[in-house]
Amino acid sequence: MLQNSKEKRTYDAIVIGSGASGGWAAKELCEKGLKTLVLERGRMVRHIEDYPTASKAPWEFEFRGVVPIEKRSGIGGANWQREETMHWTLAQDEQPYIEEKPFRWFRGYHVGGKSLLWARSTQRWSDFDFDGPARDGFAVDWPIRYKDIEPWYTYVETFVGFAGSKDGLDVLPDQVVQPGFELSCVEKYYAEQLKELYGDRYLIQARCAHLTDPQEIHRQQGRSRCMSQNMCNRGCIYGGYFSANASTLPWAEKTGNLTLRPDSVVESVIYDEQKGKAVGVRIIDRHTKEAIEFYAKVIFLNASTLNSNAILLNSKSSRFPNGLGNDNGLMGKFITCHNYRGSGNATFEGFLDKFNDGRNPGHAYVPRFRNVYRQDTDFLRGYAIGMFAGRQLEGNVDLIGDALRDHLLNPKYGLWSMSAWMQGEMVPEESNHIRLSPDEKDKYGIPKLIMSVEWKDNDDKMTADFVQQQSEMYERMGFKNINVVDRGSPPGSDIHEMGGVRMGHDPKTSLLNKYNQLHHCKNVFVTDGACMTSGSTQNPTLTFMTLTARAANHAVEELNKSNL
Numbered sequence: 411m412l413q414n415s416k417e418k419r420t421y422d423a424i425v426i427g428s429g430a431s432g433g434w435a436a437k438e439l440c441e442k443g444l445k446t447l448v449l450e451r452g453r454m455v456r457h458i459e460d461y462p463t464a465s466k467a468p469w470e471f472e473f474r475g476v477v478p479i480e481k482r483s484g485i486g487g488a489n490w491q492r493e494e495t496m497h498w499t500l501a502q503d504e505q506p507y508i509e510e511k512p513f514r515w516f517r518g519y520h521v522g523g524k525s526l527l528w529a530r531s532t533q534r535w536s537d538f539d540f541d542g543p544a545r546d547g548f549a550v551d552w553p554i555r556y557k558d559i560e561p562w563y564t565y566v567e568t569f570v571g572f573a574g575s576k577d578g579l580d581v582l583p584d585q586v587v588q589p590g591f592e593l594s595c596v597e598k599y600y601a602e603q604l605k606e607l608y609g610d611r612y613l614i615q616a617r618c619a620h621l622t623d624p625q626e627i628h629r630q631q632g633r634s635r636c637m638s639q640n641m642c643n644r645g646c647i648y649g650g651y652f653s654a655n656a657s658t659l660p661w662a663e664k665t666g667n668l669t670l671r672p673d674s675v676v677e678s679v680i681y682d683e684q685k686g687k688a689v690g691v692r693i694i695d696r697h698t699k700e701a702i703e704f705y706a707k708v709i710f711l712n713a714s715t716l717n718s719n720a721i722l723l724n725s726k727s728s729r730f731p732n733g734l735g736n737d738n739g740l741m742g743k744f745i746t747c748h749n750y751r752g753s754g755n756a757t758f759e760g761f762l763d764k765f766n767d768g769r770n771p772g773h774a775y776v777p778r779f780r781n782v783y784r785q786d787t788d789f790l791r792g793y794a795i796g797m798f799a800g801r802q803l804e805g806n807v808d809l810i811g812d813a814l815r816d817h818l819l820n821p822k823y824g825l826w827s828m829s830a831w832m833q834g835e836m837v838p839e840e841s842n843h844i845r846l847s848p849d850e851k852d853k854y855g856i857p858k859l860i861m862s863v864e865w866k867d868n869d870d871k872m873t874a875d876f877v878q879q880q881s882e883m884y885e886r887m888g889f890k891n892i893n894v895v896d897r898g899s900p901p902g903s904d905i906h907e908m909g910g911v912r913m914g915h916d917p918k919t920s921l922l923n924k925y926n927q928l929h930h931c932k933n934v935f936v937t938d939g940a941c942m943t944s945g946s947t948q949n950p951t952l953t954f955m956t957l958t959a960r961a962a963n964h965a966v967e968e969l970n971k972s973n974l
Contacts, residue, residue: 424706429523432712433654438962440667452519461645512900513861522655532952539946553924574617588623590615596799616775619652678725715907715939735928748904749834752876754894778947789871793834794947832876908942926961933974
């Protein structure tokens with residue numbers, strides 16, 4: 411009976427996590443014939459039927475989306491909760507962590523993960539990003555370059571579907587795109603002025619994971635064109651933007667090779683001392699608290715950056731007393747993210763005969779222009795800038811009676827305003843790390859994570875440069891009421907955590923090889939943000955998905971050669 415039970419819990423592959431990268435691992439492994447188990451610690455979410463607020467109008471909510479104080483619950487409930495997205499809220503006791511230094515950790519614990527919540531901006535990385543550590547000596551050299559993953563970018567982009575433009579910039583390689591969302595008149599003005607005044611700075615359409623001209627591959631997924639509702643983080647019933655729920659998970663399910671198990675909190679990866687490899691995964695059932703083991707030949711970690719680190723650190727054995735594959739003690743170190751501290755806005759007094767018509771789920775984007783071809787500042791790496799210009803109706807809630815009625819019936823547009831926000835590369839440093847608590851555990855009996863990540867002098871200098879440069883650009887272009895500031899938000903606020911299980915050439919200084927395999931346990935692959943050797947100024951999710959597709963292909967090839 412025990413043997414029969416174990417056989418029922420045995421698969422060809424196990425994928426931990428069902429978000430953007432986990433969905434891609436599932437798709438690729440299932441498509442290539444592997445019976446694959448996907449473990450998700452959160453609840454089940456089915457595409458369309460489990461989006462309770464999708465496409466609802468404001469008046470369909472009791473308080474137009476405002477959540478009364480007595481109904482607020484979960485992490486962050488007091489500040490940002492809206493009724494439209496309450497169904498994604500994480501309970502306060504679900505996974506408490508210890509802030510040795512202030513850290514803001516956003517999580518998506520449900521099937522689909524943060525692929526249902528992301529901002530959907532997607533850009534390829536270039537060799538300027540992969541060369542960064544080799545150029546300035548921070549972190550270690552990436553074991554890959556742009557040419558190694560360029561065909562995989564194309565492969566992923568063709569399946570996912572992105573809107574944007576081809577811009578011919580070496581700092582931001584062109585990618586497979588459908589027609590982008592048009593820039594507003596003020597954004598076009600800004601783009602013209604930027605090129606004229608600076609020469610080496612460009613404002614372009616931001617590339618985003620939205621379908622504007624669905625191709626046959628997207629229709630086969632059951633997806634249709636983006637309707638520009640700008641309600642994306644409620645869940646999209648059209649599949650107009652990419653999510654694992656709308657795309658990769660249903661694709662994997664169609665093969666007949668997928669088993670999806672939600673409510674499965676992964677405790678550790680099981681290592682067999684005799685076989686010298688991982689043989690399975692131990693979970694805690696979220697409802698019963700029962701410990702259950704599942705077995706497979708190959709394991710993909712896609713639990714999100716910090717949880718993939720935590721799972722491996724907690725996967726201890728006689729061979730790996732400090733965590734699976736952690737011979738060099740570097741696991742959990744060199745954590746990085748994006749610096750969003752700088753933001754600003756200004757008004758523009760022109761184009762008063764024009765206004766925005768319709769909604770744009772994307773925005774404008776200024777690619778990195780600092781330290782690209784040479785070191786030209788007193789800080790390392792650089793930052794990109796997101797921008798959006800719009801014109802709002804003037805609102806005056808202080809009016810009463812006839813004046814209020816006339817104001818509502820005959821609204822007037824105000825000035826154009828333009829917002830800007832930086833996305834800076836945080837240089838990886840060893841002191842920025844996470845580790846497991848030796849004494850405190852969560853309700854599943856799993857050690858709590860200790861966050862010890864802080865901004866460094868380089869981040870301060872980079873933020874100051876953004877504040878100075880953005881203020882100057884606004885001023886030179888004739889904008890008024892300029893207000894560009896350092897918000898001082900803590901690390902993690904950007905939701906782009908990376909590192910801790912970094913790729914590299916040398917097992918002494920890295921944890922993974924060029925195919926995302928643990929150096930010392932080759933049948934375990936880490937392809938979410940934990941694998942990143944360093945960050946960049948671009949959004950990382952497209953690169954996570956691309957590395958996953960490439961690693962899954964390699965895993966199947968190695969399995970077929972009996973190398974795993």
